[in-house]
Amino acid sequence: MSSGELRVNAGRLRADIDALAQIGRQENHGIYRMAFSDADMAGRDWLRQRIADSELEFYQDGAANLHARLNWDGNVPSVIAGSHMDTVPGAGHLDGALGVVCALEALRVLKESGVALQRPLEAVSFSDEEGRFGGLFGSQSVAGLVTPEYLHAACDLDGISLTEAMAQQGLDARDALHAQRNPDSIHAYVELHIEQGPVLDRKGLSIGVVDAITGLFKWEIRLSGAANHAGTTPMDMRADAFQGLAEFAGQIDRVLAEYGSPHSTATIGRVELKPGAANVIPGEAVFSLDVRDTDSQTLEILADAFRRTLSAIARRRDLMFEFSVLSDIAPVQCDTSVVSAVDAAVNTLQLPATHLNSGAAHDAQIIAGIAPTGMIFVPSKEGRSHSAAEWTAWDDIEAGANTLIYTLRQLAA
Numbered sequence: 001m002s003s004g005e006l007r008v009n010a011g012r013l014r015a016d017i018d019a020l021a022q023i024g025r026q027e028n029h030g031i032y033r034m035a036f037s038d039a040d041m042a043g044r045d046w047l048r049q050r051i052a053d054s055e056l057e058f059y060q061d062g063a064a065n066l067h068a069r070l071n072w073d074g075n076v077p078s079v080i081a082g083s084h085m086d087t088v089p090g091a092g093h094l095d096g097a098l099g100v101v102c103a104l105e106a107l108r109v110l111k112e113s114g115v116a117l118q119r120p121l122e123a124v125s126f127s128d129e130e131g132r133f134g135g136l137f138g139s140q141s142v143a144g145l146v147t148p149e150y151l152h153a154a155c156d157l158d159g160i161s162l163t164e165a166m167a168q169q170g171l172d173a174r175d176a177l178h179a180q181r182n183p184d185s186i187h188a189y190v191e192l193h194i195e196q197g198p199v200l201d202r203k204g205l206s207i208g209v210v211d212a213i214t215g216l217f218k219w220e221i222r223l224s225g226a227a228n229h230a231g232t233t234p235m236d237m238r239a240d241a242f243q244g245l246a247e248f249a250g251q252i253d254r255v256l257a258e259y260g261s262p263h264s265t266a267t268i269g270r271v272e273l274k275p276g277a278a279n280v281i282p283g284e285a286v287f288s289l290d291v292r293d294t295d296s297q298t299l300e301i302l303a304d305a306f307r308r309t310l311s312a313i314a315r316r317r318d319l320m321f322e323f324s325v326l327s328d329i330a331p332v333q334c335d336t337s338v339v340s341a342v343d344a345a346v347n348t349l350q351l352p353a354t355h356l357n358s359g360a361a362h363d364a365q366i367i368a369g370i371a372p373t374g375m376i377f378v379p380s381k382e383g384r385s386h387s388a389a390e391w392t393a394w395d396d397i398e399a400g401a402n403t404l405i406y407t408l409r410q411l412a413a
Helices: 010-021 038-053 097-113 137-142 148-153 162-168 173-178 199-203 241-259 296-316 336-349 363-367 394-412
Strands: 057-060 066-070 078-084 121-126 186-194 207-213 215-224 265-267 271-274 284-293 320-329 353-358 373-378
Touching: 010 038, 010 097, 010 394, 038 057, 038 066, 038 097, 066 097, 078 097, 078 363, 078 394, 097 121, 097 186, 097 394, 121 137, 137 173, 137 363, 148 162, 148 173, 162 173, 186 336, 186 363, 186 394, 199 207, 199 353, 207 336, 207 394, 215 241, 215 296, 241 265, 241 271, 241 284, 241 296, 284 296, 296 320, 336 373, 336 394, 353 373, 363 373, 373 394
Parallel strands: 078 121, 078 186, 186 373, 207 353
Antiparallel strands: 057 066, 066 121, 207 373, 215 284, 215 320, 265 284, 271 284
């Protein structure tokens, strides 16, 4: 293969995707490879072996991020590609995993081609991107954002701590404090990922060149009123927490229209009513609010608008309200030099593509704080993700992998 004809080894790439997809798969066809579970560790063992089979250098850092390295010497800043292999419960087989496997394949192709590179290459699989213990743990460790307090507090929904889960797998969570990379050691980071949205699929395009990655804040909101008898309490004498929630939900579109942007979204994805009986007025409503936009100032304005809306509703309905911040992630703009390298790869390969923003959070968002970063999207059939119905056509996977190869070659030249 000449350097001008760089292409993935389609059979090898497909076999790797299929092999990884079997690890953690259950009878409902969903994949259960949550961070630091036995299935996750089996996936890690598989990747470690594939790196060895490829005769690439293997490295595991303190956060248990797995690295394959080509031409690594520790002196020249490297170009990194990667994503994550952990999943949500019942996941599809491509979210995250596609970016890891294609990054490994890109290193293999460039190694086998003998093309001259001026910079080392790395393929990385980050730990706990999906959030069993809060999310983006591996990339935050690399960026130096993990603290002893974080390690002590991080727990999953079953009350299992990050420290305990890692210890059960022979890992020490405290080592994550030593996983931080010197920003000068990274020349650029590129992440290939499924879009997890419908834009590319509906437009019939193979590649999305990402300009920006959305920021978000996630709140847990508690409205407290008075539980009372559903039949004997007049409507005008109630402090009904659910009515407060319902009114707030009805105000979301107005708040977004007045204070948001075309990129703004807001979602109430979880609701709990207490005491939860059919004949009792809800005395408490606990619910989540997930708000996203690609502009930091817009997110600040929306946060203020939602706080004022909650306060007004609570006063009017004789309720108390409080909220806690579960997540607060700043949006990032992709680096123009990396975006240009992706554009050049798309043009070389003559692929149908468009520019778009990412509505989901990614490890790239965290790495952007320490290194020039970009992302490549491939279509998600009907926009589906985080389910066994997740699917991307093979031609699009191959197009994405080839785009990644050419992007890395240009950045490492």
